[in-house]
Amino acid sequence: MKQIFVFIGCILLWVWNPARAQETGVEGIFPEVDGYDIAFDYPVYQPGNLWDYINGGADAYLSYDFIDLHIAGYSRGEGHPVKVELYRHATPVHAFGIYSQERYPDFHFVEVGAEGYQEGGILNFVAARFYVKIISHDDDPETEKFILELAGKVADNIDPEPSLPVALSLFPSENRLPRTETFVARNFMGHEFLSGVFAVQYEEGDDRFTLFLLEKEQPGECREVLEAYYRFTKTEFLEGEYHMMNDPYNGLVGLRLDGNRIWGVTGLDSEEQIRETLGLVCIAGTP
C-alpha cells in the first residue's frame, strides 16, 4: 500500500511542480565538438554505487548531497579519450563545498565556471549545482588547450554567468588568502553542531587564522548552536554578543552572534585579537 502512496504523491508533485518545464536534461550540457566523437560508455552513478567509480572517495561526495554523476568521453582518432565528469549536487552551495574540499590554493587557476583550475591533463571547476572534472591522460599543450576550450563550453551550457555562493562575499577582503574559501556541510572543526559553515583563511603578520560564518533561518537556532558549544566545553552559557570558547580540541575559538548569523574565528591566540577581528568582520559583512 505504501508504495502506492509514494507513486500517487509523485504524480501529484509532477502535476503542480511549476519548475519542471524549465528543466533540461544533463545530456544537453555535453557540447558537440568538431572532429570529436562523444561516447556515453559509463553508467549514471548514483549515491548507491558511486563507490564503484571512486571507491572510498565517494563518502565525501555523499556528505555534500551528491545526486548523480554523468560521464562522457571525447575522442579523436585512436588517442585516449578526454573524459568529462559531471557531479551533480543538491544545491550550488553543496557543489562548491565538495569542489572546495578538493581544491588546493597552489593550483593553477583558470577562468572557467565560478572557479576552476587546470593541472596537467586535468581541469576541474564548479558551476551552479555541478562539480565538473575533465580528465585526460595526455598533458601536452594541445590537449591542455582543447580541455580548456571544452571546459568553457561545458560551463556555458550549465550556466553562462556562474558565481560563487553569495555568503562568501560577506567576508572581508583585507588579508584574505585567495582560493581558501570553503563550505563545510557537516562537522566543521569536528563539531556536529557546526554544520553548513563557510570558512575563509586570513594571514596578518605572523598570524594565520580562519574566519567562519554559519547562517540559520532564525536567531533562536543560532542560540541553540551556542548552547551546544557551551555544553561541549562544559561551561555555563553566558548571554551576550561575544563568546569565547576554550575548545579542548581546537584551542581558543571566538564567536559573535549577529542575528541569524554566527561569525567565528579560530587560530588567534588572544581574546583581544578575536574581538577586534570579529568586530571588523561583522561591520564588513553587514549587507
Add this chain to the structure above:
Amino acid sequence: MDRRNFFKSAALGASGVMLGKTALASSGSEQESHLVYRTLGRTGLRIPVVSMGVMRADNPNLVRAALDRGVVLFDTANNYQRGNNERMLGEVFKDYPRDSFIVATKVKPTGTDRQTGHLTSETDPEEFDRMFRTSLERLQMDYVDILHVHALSSRQAVTYEPLLKKLEQIKQDGRARFIGFSTHKNMPGVIDEAAESGFYDVILTSYNFQMADWKEMNDALEKAAAAGIGLIAMKTMAGAFFDNDRTRPINVKAALKWALLNPNIHTAIPGYTSFNELEESFSVMEDLNLSDDEMKDLRLARDEASLFCLGCNDCLGQCRKGLSIPDLMRGYMYTYGYRAYAEARALVTSLGLPSEPCSDCVECTVTCRRGYQVAERISRVAKWKDVPADLFMA
C-alpha cells in the same frame, strides 16, 4: 592555554602515550590500557581494533585528537579530497615521531577494466609509482607503513605480475613497509586469491553484519588470516537505515562491534569526522561483546527488512527472463533505503524492462542468498519506468 601551546602539548602528550605503550611492538594480551589490541597478521604491528578512516576528515585537530586517544593506524588514499587528505595528514604527522603512528595510503592502478575488474595492457606500473611518489610528497614522508593497491575486484588483478614487480620494488626500496590492497567487490574470490598467492601482507575489505551468513566471505577471511594476512574492515556500517520508512537508524556501535567480533578482523577504519563520533567508535572497546539490545538491532537489520543487496551475484543467470536481479535489488535499495527516487527511476529505466516483467512466471526461479522475495521486490520497483523523468529533475 593558547592555541600554539595547546598543539604543542597535544603533540607531546600523544607521542608520549604512543611511545609509552610501544604500540607497534608485539606484546601479550588483547586488552591493554583500556584499548583492545590485535596483531595485524604477519606485519607484527600491534594496533587497537579501532583505527581511523581519514577519508572525509578535513580537520587536523580531529586527527590529533585521535592520536591522543590512542589511534595508531590512519587510512587515507591518493585520491581522497584530490590529495588534500594526504596533505592534511602530512602537516599533522610532521610533529610526531615517525614510529608513533602507522599510515596506510592507497593508489589506484590505471587501466582497470570496469566490467571484469582485470588489470590490462593499459595498466602502467610506472604511472602507479609516480602517483605513489606524489602521495609520499604530500605526506612529507620517506615511506608509508602500508601501501594498498586501491580497489581490486578480480583474481586476475590480485596476481597481475607487472604490478606485483613494481610493488616488490617499492617494498625493497623501503618506500613501503608492507603491501596490501583494498576491495569492496567480489571480495571472497579476491581475498582467497591473495591468500593463495602469499604476496600481500594486508587486505582492507568491506565487511559488515549484512554478511553474517555469507559463508564464502567468512571462509575467505579465515583462510587469509591463517595465511598471515592482516585484515582491516571498512564499510562496517552497511548504510544508515535498515527499514523502509527510515525510522530505525542502524546501530553504529553494534555494527562496528559485530565486525570486530570476528577475530580474523584485526582492526576497522570507521570514518569519523566529529569528536563525538571518535568517542563513540572508541567506546566499543570498553566491551566488544554485543548486548542483547545490540544483537536485537542487528538481527532486525539482517532479518526483518534488510534493504541491502550483498552484491554476491549468485542470482545472475537464475532468472529465466534474464533480468538483472542485482541491479533491480539496488533499485529497491534506492527506493526504500535511500528514498532516492530519481536514482531508482533512472536505474530501473536503464534496464529496459518489459511492462510487467514477472507476470507470466508461475514461480520465481531466483533464489536469493539473503532470502529476499525477489519477484515481489521487482514488481515494486518495475513501476518506476512508468513515472515521468522530469518529475525528479528539480
